[in-house]
Structures are given as C-alpha cells and as structure tokens.
Amino acid sequence: MISVQTGDFDTGAEYAALRASGSGTGAIATFTGLVRDSGDLSGVTGLFLEHYPGMTEAVIQGLIDEASRRWDVRDARVIHRVGRLALSDQIVFVGVCSAHRGDAFAACSFIMDALKTSAPFWKKEMTSDGEHWVEQKASDRERTQAWSSD
Template sequence: MTARVSIQTEDFDLGAELDALRQGDKRVGAVCSFVGTVRDRNDGLSVSSMELEHYPGMTEKSIEAMIDEACARFDIFAARVVHRVGLLQPLDQVVMVAVTSAHRGESFQACEFLMDYLKTQAPFWKKEQTPEGARWVDARVSDDAALAKWGISAGNA
C-alpha cells in the first residue's frame, strides 16, 4: 500500500498517484483530486519563486491526523497527500490531495476538507521572492473562514 503522506522536493505525477491510490479497488466509484501550483503573483506583487520549509516528522504526523479526521467525517476509502518543499518556480506543482470513495459527493467533500485543513493547520512555512525582496506568507482570513465551515476554528485545530 502506498503511504498516505509524502513530503518531497521532487515533482509528482498525478496520473501515477491516482493509479496507486485506486490500486484496483473495485469499490471505488469516485476519485477526486486537487493540485495546487505556484502562481506568479500574490497580493499584487510578482513572485519569481517560492520556498517551502517544514518540520520533518511533525508535518507528516499532522497531515496523517488530518486524513484520519477526513476518514471519520466522510465515507471514503483512501486519501493521499503529496506536498513539495524546497525552492519552487511559478507553474510548479506544490500540493496534491486525492480521495477515493463509492460516490462523488463524499470524495469532493473530503478533498475540500483536507485542502482547507492543509492551508491553515499543516506546519509549512512559505517564503516568496518578489521585486521588493523576500517575504513570509501568512495564512489568509479566507483560509480560516474555509476551515470554519467545517466547524473548526484555526485556533483549535
């Protein structure tokens, strides 16, 4: 069985990840995935690169707990999160969340839940290079609001 969480510097192949997640499971009627990429602009400034840092061990454990919560909330079969770290350029893939279930509704909800949780609770630190120099990226109020719709506040997650 493929690991549920991978933190890596190298890129990932979405098709291969989805194939591995399904692994011939005949119960699967739905596969939902989300892929986040590096944008070339943020908060009105151009972004030439983004560097992601994490706390090895703690980050994986935190994301595993997120997947456990998604499994408890939604009727899903499997979930996989791949998150890249290191120096990334615009257009590079950063994160993938994928979920399998019998029906699309559960997969869509679990995928969105995991992404909302990742944006606010996973221990990653992002630094962007802009024309004004390097800057650390904080969580957005909109990210906290997205998490709140699941009954979780950013302070108690």
C-alpha cells in the first residue's frame, strides 16, 4: 500500500494491517519520521512538501519491488505526507513485514534510504527568518549508494 496524502496517519492501524498479512509473518519493522525543529537551518517552525503526482507513487512502488527482489518481503506500506506540516507532525511511515527480522529491518531501511533520494518530493523549511527549499544531502546519497554494493 502506497499513499501520498495531506492528512495524518495512524501508525497503530498501519502496524495492524502489516500484522494481518498472514501466518508466515514473523517480523515487522517500521519507521516513522517526524518534523523536527532543525534541518538545513536551526529554528525550523514547519515544512511544506510538494511532489510529482503519479510519478511519486510509481517510484515508491519501484522501491518496494526492488526490496521484494532482495529480501523476503511479505507486505510493505509507505505513507508520505505533503502540504504544510507543523513541528512534531508525522511526515513518513515505512513498514515492512517478513518471515524474519533481518529481512524486515533491511527492506525497511533500504526503502526509507532510497525514498530520500529517489522519490520526487520537494521540501521547503519555514523558519522565523523566512523559508528556503532544502537541497538533497550528501549523507542521504551516500546511504542510498551503500545499498548498491549489497
């Protein structure tokens, strides 16, 4: 399940959906990202996110497909919010279930790392001094690149 949405999400409901994936599921790994008060600059008061509709979902599906080729993925769920977000708002959820914890952890980490560099999202930070578009970080590119050697 993939959703790009403005509204919040319920991590408990997402976990329950993964847990219902079948009796072969032995592990669930999840990641939930939140809006924090620092990023490129300090004093962040909120974010604004845009995306490329249709292409964003296709890229995310490709990441899930790649994770499923590499690891035993029974089910995966990715939710990413767009629009205006306040401090501490949930921004992204990635959940993966598998028969074993190693596959669930690896697939969840891979999807989140690749999501940061591959999916067409644009993030603007709001601060007390104004707003600015966030550039992709070298550390995010390095984390994504590290998966290509696996």
